[in-house]
Amino acid sequence: MSLHGIGLILLAVLTGTASVVLATALARWWDRRSGRARPRLPQGLESSLKPMVLLFRDQALVDATPPARALLDRFSAPEGDWARLLQWIGPRFPDAINALGGIDRSGRFESLGQTGAGSAALRLVVEQIDPGLLRITITDPQAEYAGIVVDSMSQQAMEEELDLLRRSLDQTPMLVWRQDAEERVTWANAAYLRRAEGQSDEPIGWPLPRLLDAPRPVPGSGTRTRRASLNQNGAVSWYDCHSHQTGEQTMMFALPADAAVRAERSLREFVQTLTKTFADLPIGLAIFDRQRQLQLFNPALIDLTNLPTGFLTARPTLFDLLDKLRELRMVPEPKDFRSWRQQMSNLESAAATGHHVEEWSLPGGQTYRVTGRPHPDGAVAFLFEDITSEMSLTRKFRAEMALGNSILDNIGEAVVVFGPGGRVAMANGVYRDLWPGAPDDLGGALACWQSRAEGGPGLDALGARLGGAEGTLRDSGLIVGPGGRLLGWTVTRLPAGRQMVRFRLPDPATQADPAGQRPLAATAAR
Known part of the structure; x- marks a missing residue:
């Protein structure tokens, strides 16, 4: 080969090398300008992976790696670090407790964790280095020799908590679902799905059907609880609904309220029965709560005392009612106002503490028997009975x-x-x-x-x-x-x-x- 040929080959090599170097420089310059950086290796690959190792001598902690110390700090046990470790090992490695008791004979023990799934399964290795000196190593088998950097403890805890939450939501009797701004159901628990499947003969699909209508507030509850009904095959079920806003989604919780609805219905019917019974009584009845405000009265009270209906419906206090009776001359004529107030205070206290009966001889010649009885929760009831005929017959x-x-x-x-x-x-x-x-x-x-x-x-x-x-x-x-x-x-x-x-x-x-x-x-x- 001539000298001229060799020169042409060298020129071609140099030109190709220069082209590659120039292309690489241009690519790096473009990446830096466009904000893209070369992917970096994980931190765990740049440094050595720190294992979870603990050294115990006669159940006293001698040394531990930072991850192991962080593990012990998550638990509190007054007995010491050994008890903290057993508190964590017990539910995850059921056979490890007995094996630790016989480590002096075996010298080594290895166990695979029974809790967790996937990469959250852990391996426990216990080795007796010297008499009384134990080395305990906790590793992730899937991360070993793979350069995977992951906090196995945290992942296991998250998977356990996630499994617990899923099981809890699926086993709870209340209906739980999530809906978007257009009130479309985007997620539901097992109880909701079972209800939805029972509402239709055909398989359900997404988006899921809405089971409950717009909830309405519960009267007199004083809370944000709303009550809604669900009609399934002619059977009506009631639920107390609670909502929680999370961003653009709304979590809904519907607790069964059939027992509460039945109790409220029974209470209303009972009150109606009592009201009808009180309306037919010839004895005037007035019931005051613990604040001594009138809560219930019957028509006989108006007939006997001539108290205005509007005055009674305004729920006056006990002393306001007695003062009104005094104005209408429907109480015994007092000597002075001070003695009158003292007499009425004695009447109220005696009625609140036990059965109390008084006879009022009115200025008009009538005689009333006033009976005070204590009621639960500090309430008190007064009965006004016209005994004029009885007193005349007795005389x-x-x-x-x-x-x-x-x-x-x-x-x-x-x-x-x-x-x-x-x-x-x-x-x-x-x-x-x-x-x-x-x-x-x-x-x-x-x-x-x-x-x-x-x-x-x-x-x-x-x-x-x-x-x-x-x-x-x-x-x-x-x-x-x-x-x-x-x-x-x-x-x-x-x-x-x-x-x-x-x-x-x-x-x-x-x-x-x-x-x-x-x-x-x-x-x-x-």
Whole structure:
């Protein structure tokens, strides 16, 4: 080859090399200008991968790598680092606890983790270097020898937590779903899917159907809870719905509320029944809560107190209602306002602590019985009852009783009435004067008569007659009473098993025997 040929070959080589160098320089300049950088190797490949290794001597931590110390710091155990390690190893390597107890015989133990999935499965290696000195190594088998940099502990925790959350949402009885701004369902849990499948005979697809209509607020709940119904094959189910906004999506939680709906319906029906019952009562009823505001009243309260309906529907306090009654002259006339307020305060406190009854004699001649009763949760109820007729009847009865007693005291005969049990039901003043200190029972009275009267057939016949002895009994007779006076007695049967005994002095004209042969004293002695 000539010198000219060799020069041409060298020129071609140099030209090609210069072209490659120039192209590479231009490419790097363009990457830097356009903001693109050459991919860098992972940090784990640029430096050595730090393993998770712990050294224990007699269960005391001697040394540990930074990842291992970070693992121990995640747990708290007062017994020390060994207890912290066992707290983490126990649920993940079930057979490791027993193996650690026999490490002195085996010298080495290796186990693959039972929890986690995929790359979250871990391997535990325990080696006895010297007596009492253990080296514990925790590694990721899939990351070993592959240059993969991953925090296996964090990945395992995330996978375990993700699995727990999925299982919890699928097993919960409440409906959970996510919807976008157009209220399209973009995700749902298993309970929602089961409900959706039960609503249609055909397989469901995406987007999922909306099961619940726009929820409405729960009346009187005071919360943001909204209630919605779901009709499935004629059966209506109720749910309390809660929403949580996350960006443009909304998470919805529907808790079963069938029991609450049934309880509320029963409560409404019960209140309606009570309201109808209270409306027919002739007794005025007013129930006050623990703040002493009127919560419930019946029409009889308006009829008895003449309180305006508008005033009662405005839920006045107890003292406002009592002040209004005072203005209407429907309370006893007080001596002064201070004593009136004290009296009403005593009424309120007595009703709140126990059963309390008062009788109000009104200026118009009416008489009301006011009863206060405590109710649960500090409430108190007042009952207003018109007892004017009852008081009039009681006064009339007492007047008639006083008249009857006055008549008995002035008939001139000693009269005593024994009840069915032998107790004295009534006795006039003449009887008390004739037999002073006589007991109030039949046996004691007979003993008193026998001790103060002379014995004889007449007294025996009286005792037999009152004692109910068998045989022919006389209803009257004579005895020699206190002071030797001759007394005639008569026993009369009254209704309801009562017996009336009368003692009387015989007429002077009949002091002799009808035959005229012997005095009555001798006859009585017979």
